[in-house]
Amino acid sequence: xxxxxxxxxxxxxxxxxxxxxxxxxxxxxxxxxxxxxxxxxxxxxxxxxxxxxxxxxxxxxxxxxxxxxxxxxxxxxxxxxxxxxxxxxxxxxxxxxxxxxxxxxxxxxxxxxxxxxxxxxxxxxxxxxxxxxxxxxxxxxxxxxxxxxxxxxxxxxxxxxxxxxxxxxxxxxxxxxxxxxxxxxxxxxxxxxxxxxxxxxxxxxxxxxxxxxxxxxxxxxxxxxxxxxxxxxxxxxxxxxxx
Amino acid sequence: xxxxxxxxxxxxxxxxxxxxxxxxxxxxxxxxxxxxxxxxxxxxxxxxxxxxxxxxxxxxxxxxxxxxxxxxxxxxxxxxxxxxxxxxxxxxxxxxxxxxxxxxxxxxxxxxxxxxxxxxxxxxxxxxxxxxxxxxxxxxxxxxxxxxxxxxxxxxxxxxxxxxxxxxxxxxxxxxxxxxxxxxxxxxxxxxxxxxxxxxxxxxxxxxxxxxxxxxxxxxxxxxxxxxxxxxxxxxxxxxxxxxxxxxxx
Numbered sequence: 001x002x003x004x005x006x007x008x009x010x011x012x013x014x015x016x017x018x019x020x021x022x023x024x025x026x027x028x029x030x031x032x033x034x035x036x037x038x039x040x041x042x043x044x045x046x047x048x049x050x051x052x053x054x055x056x057x058x059x060x061x062x063x064x065x066x067x068x069x070x071x072x073x074x075x076x077x078x079x080x081x082x083x084x085x086x087x088x089x090x091x092x093x094x095x096x097x098x099x100x101x102x103x104x105x106x107x108x109x110x111x112x113x114x115x116x117x118x119x120x121x122x123x124x125x126x127x128x129x130x131x132x133x134x135x136x137x138x139x140x141x142x143x144x145x146x147x148x149x150x151x152x153x154x155x156x157x158x159x160x161x162x163x164x165x166x167x168x169x170x171x172x173x174x175x176x177x178x179x180x181x182x183x184x185x186x187x188x189x190x191x192x193x194x195x196x197x198x199x200x201x202x203x204x205x206x207x208x209x210x211x212x213x214x215x216x217x218x219x220x221x222x223x224x225x226x227x228x229x230x231x232x233x234x235x236x237x238x239x240x241x242x243x
Numbered sequence: 244x245x246x247x248x249x250x251x252x253x254x255x256x257x258x259x260x261x262x263x264x265x266x267x268x269x270x271x272x273x274x275x276x277x278x279x280x281x282x283x284x285x286x287x288x289x290x291x292x293x294x295x296x297x298x299x300x301x302x303x304x305x306x307x308x309x310x311x312x313x314x315x316x317x318x319x320x321x322x323x324x325x326x327x328x329x330x331x332x333x334x335x336x337x338x339x340x341x342x343x344x345x346x347x348x349x350x351x352x353x354x355x356x357x358x359x360x361x362x363x364x365x366x367x368x369x370x371x372x373x374x375x376x377x378x379x380x381x382x383x384x385x386x387x388x389x390x391x392x393x394x395x396x397x398x399x400x401x402x403x404x405x406x407x408x409x410x411x412x413x414x415x416x417x418x419x420x421x422x423x424x425x426x427x428x429x430x431x432x433x434x435x436x437x438x439x440x441x442x443x444x445x446x447x448x449x450x451x452x453x454x455x456x457x458x459x460x461x462x463x464x465x466x467x468x469x470x471x472x473x474x475x476x477x478x479x480x481x482x483x484x485x486x487x488x489x490x491x492x493x
Contacts, residue, residue, distance in 0.1 A: 020317075020348045113331035116293055120403075121345045122320030124313070 008204050014126040015134065015203075025132065032136035036098050040144055043097060044090050048148040051085050052077065052155025053162075060165040070166045074156065074174020081152035082183045083243075088235050090148045091194035094141060095227040099202035102133050103223035106206030107216035115207070130203040134196060141195030142188050149187065186242045193238060194231050201227045244269050245290065245401060245433055250299035252285055259285045261457040262299070269400075270431040272424060272447045274438055277454035278479055283437045284328075284405060286454065290435065291323060291403055292316060303401065321349050324394030324432075328406040330386040332378040338365070338389050339374035342396045349397065364392035368422060384415035388422070395426060402427065404436040408443060416440065420447050441486060444468065453479070 019025040056077040063073055106129055109115050118125040153175060160171040202223035209219040245267040252260040259282045267273040275283045288294040290301050292308060301308045303319050311319075332341050342361040346352060352360070365371055368388035378386060387407060394402060404423060408416035424447045427434040436443065444451060448465035453476050461476045468480060481487050 024347050109333075112329060112334075113327045114333055117325065117327060117331040117333075119293060120291055120320060120323055120325045121348070121397075122317040122323075123348060 007208065008200070011126055011130065011204055011207060012200060014124065015130040017124050017127050019127055019131075020123060025128065028128065028132040029135050032132045033140055035101075036094075036133075036136040037140035037143060040094055040097055040140075041147065043093060044144050044148050045151055047089065047093055048086060048151035049155035049158070051089060052081055052152030053159035055080055055085060055152075056156035056159045056171065057163055057165060060163075070170040071174035071177060073166050074171040075177050076174075077156045077171075078153055078175045078179075079183055081156070082149050082187050083239070084235075086148040086152050087145050087187045087190040087194065088231065090145055091141065091191070091198065091231050092228055094144070094194075095198050095202075095224050095231060098137070099198045099224050099227045100220040102199060103202040103206040103209075103220040104216055106130075106203055107209035107219040110207065110209045111212055111216060126207065130200070130207065133203055134199040137195035137199030138192050139195070141198070142191035145187055145191040149184075182242070186238065189242065190235060190238050193234050197230045197234060198227050201230060244304055245273075245435065246302040246305075247286075247290060248300045248302070250286065250289055250301070251297045252282070252289055252294060253297045259457050260289065260296070263452075263454070263457075263459045264299075265452050265459060265462065267433055267435050268450060269433045270427060271434070271449040272427055273433070273435045273450045273452070274444060274448045275435065275452050275454060276437075276439055276444055276448075276479070277460075278439070281454040282457045283439075283454055287403060287405055287435065287437045291325060292320075321345070321397055322400040323403065324397065324399035324401070325403040326387065326390045326394050326405065326407060328409055330378070330390040332386060332389055332393070334378045336377075337374065338370070338376050338378070338381070338392075341378070341389060342393050345393070345397050360396060361392075364396050365389075367395065367426075368392045383410050384412075384419070387411065387415075387419050391419075391422060391426070395430075398430065399432060402432045402434040404434065404438075406437060406439075408438065408440040413442070416442060417446070423447065441480060441483075444480070455479075 056073060059073045059076045060070065063070070109129070115125050115129070118128060157168060157171055160166045160168045205219040205223035205226070209215050248264050250260050250263045251258070263286060275286060277283050285294060289296045296309060299309070306319065308316065308319060333344065336344065339361050342364055343357055346357045346360060350357070361374070362371070365373060368391050370385060370388055370392065373385070378389070381389065402423070407419050407423065411419065420443050423434060423436065426432060438444065445465050448468070451463055451465060451468060452459055453461040455475045461471060461473045463471065468476070471477065
C-alpha cells in the first residue's frame, strides 16, 4: 500500500513538471476539458433531473404531517441536492464515465508502447498525458456539479407539477427559504476534490498497466472502484470539516 | 557512435543481461540478434533509457547517458528516433499529426516549415498523400513506414529499431530493411536494430552482436557469420533447412 502511495505521489509530481512547450499542452488541456465537460453533460443532466424529482417526492411523502408546512420539502430537497446528491452521486457516475475512459486510454497507450514512444522523444509522458486530465477534472467537474444542482432543483419542481404532492408554489417557497451560501461552497469544494480524485487515481491505474487487453480492463475497473471509495471517504471528511 | 560498457539488467531474481559491452558505429546497421528471451529487447531498452541498467554505462558520442537525469537526457533524446515493434503510432492522431508531434514540441519552426518536413518524411517512405489517414486505416507495412517517417522527422543521429519485420510479408520486410539501410547510409545515422530475421541479418547486417543467455556470444559482420564455428550462433542462424542448404552452397 505504501509502495503504491509513493508511486502515486511521485507520478503526480512528475505530472506537474514544467511542460516542454506550453502551447501544445494547452491544446491538450482544452481537448480534455471538452471530453470531460461536454462529453458528460448528457448523462449528468439526465441523472440530476431524476434524482431531484425522486428526492422531492420522497421528502414530501415522509413529511405528510399536518404539523409540518409542505414548503419544508422544497428546503430539504434543495439542501440534499446541493450538499450530497449533486456532488456525490454525479461524481460517482463521472468516475464510471470519465475515470474508466482515462484509465483505459492511458493503459492502452502503455501496452501498445505509445508511452514508451513519448519518453523516447524526450516528452515528459506523465505531464503530457496526466496533467491535462487532472486540470480538466478539477475545472469541469465543478461546472458539471453546478449544472447538476440547477437541474436537480428543476427536477423537483417538475415532480411537484406532475405528482401534485406539493404545490409548485410551496416548493419554490421552500427552495428560497433560509438559503445559506455555505452549502454551495461545500458542494464546489467537494466537486474540485472529487474531480482530482477521479482523474488522478484513474490515470495512475492506467499509467502503471502492464500486459495486454485484459490488464487494461482490470486497470479501468480498479480505477473506477478506488475512485468511488475515495470519493465517499473524501465526502465524509469534507462534510465533517466544513459543516 | 554508441558505446555500451558492461551492461547488467536484473528483474527481481531474473538476471536478463550479464555484462554486455559493444560499440555501435556511425553510418552502419548494427544488428542485435538472438533467440527469444536472450535479452535483445531488454538491451535495446537499456540503451535508450526505457530501462535503467542494474550496472554498466551507455555512451552517446562519449556522453554518459546512464548518469544523466530526465532533463539532461532531453537533448540526446531529441536526436534519437525509434521504430517500435508494433509501430506505436499515436492512434488518436492522423499520420501527419504523428509526424508533426515531435516537431511541435521541440522545434520553433513555422507551421509551413513543419508541414514541409512532414511531407518530405512521408515522401521518403513512399507514403505521399496519406497525411490525413489514421493509424487504424493503415496496413502493417504502412504503419512501419509511418513509424520510420516519425522517427526521422527530427533528423536523428541515432535510430533504434525493434523487430522491424515482425508481422510483415517477405517483400514488405525487404522494403523496410532497404529503407532503413538507405536512411542510415544517406544521413550517417548510428542505427541499432533488434531482429531475429535472417534476411535482415544477411542483407543489411554491417555489424552483428549475437546474444545468448544474456551474454554477448559473438560479434562480427554478415560476411563473417556464414563462416563462424560458433556452435550456438550456427544453431540459431542455420536452424532452418533452407538456411542449411544456403550455407552448404557458400
